[in-house]
């Protein structure tokens with residue numbers, strides 16, 4: 570099946586991560602032999618890191634005293650950083666999908682921590698942590714696997730526990746008041762137009778103090794998982810070990826583009842528009858339904874849409890892929906007949922309109 574050329578989006582990448590990287594940022598990368606392949610301890614790369622840190626602080630309007638910390642390994646590594654450097658004895662988790670569950674499991678598996686408190690929702694619903702004795706409270710702002718979005722808010726009744734927000738697919742595409750959390754952490758390969766492999770964490774003074782206390786208290790913290798080492802290196806615009814300079818350049822381009830166009834408000838307006846186009850389409854079409862029933866918790870960056878059983882998702886995805894529209898598959902372990910569209914900041918809403926036209930065209934013929 571060949572979709573008519575005039576219906577196709579200009580860019581067919583709609584994945585939920587790794588996600589669309591701006592073509593201009595990729596092109597610019599090819600011209601940067603002044604910095605690619607040069608020392609990450611020398612001034613040009615440290616200036617690049619400093620610029621990225623400064624722009625993140627600006628994008629998220631980081632409150633006084635919050636620091637932009639970075640390290641290698643992505644959000645998955647940051648869960649282990651948190652296990653060693655932020656959780657004293659016990660964490661409380663709100664789990665509403667795969668990513669939240671993975672962090673809860675890391676905490677549960679650590680032999681030096683107590684069994685965490687886990688409040689788990691059915692797929693497609695939201696669960697925030699239960700008010701139980703704990704020193705870290707954690708959930709994701711956007712659960713990329715199900716398309717459920719959550720508020721970033723200091724819930725009452727948790728004493729002086731630290732709040733940790735996994736913002737990997739939300740950061741740079743959903744609104745946030747960073748003062749409502751202690752650690753706003755994310756990988757850059759979703760809204761932030763970068764590649765995988767780095768983690769960023771915007772840390773409150775309380776989080777920094779906690780990490781320093783735990784470094785004294787714990788018998789052993791692996792160097793690559795020691796948040797204090799990352800904090801101290803980040804203050805010098807470095808990382809403990811060699812970062813991907815190409816990745817930092819891509820992130821720098823994306824941040825420049827976002828800030829030039831109005832910052833987070835600009836990004837949020839785009840993701841809002843793109844996701845609303847898809848949800849209203851899915852509500853009207855007889856073969857589709859939004860997977861997340863409650864509109865208040867529907868994600869504006871990862872849109873999950875169930876398909877009627879007469880339309881096997883694999884067949885639809887195969888047709889689209891042949892036509893250059895890629896990666897709108899559902900999260901694998903969800904096991905649903907579903908599509909999932911990444912509507913991140915880099916995705917032009919006009920491309921989402923084109924995608925909808927392509928879906929209409931294809932569904933009519935299947």
Ligand SMILES: *Cc1c(COP(=O)(O)O)cnc(C)c1O
Nearest residue numbers: 643644645668709713737738756
């Ligand atoms: C993608 C994702 C992760 C994992 O990120 P990695 O960079 O692969 O470690 C974690 N949490 C959320 C919410 C995600 O979307």
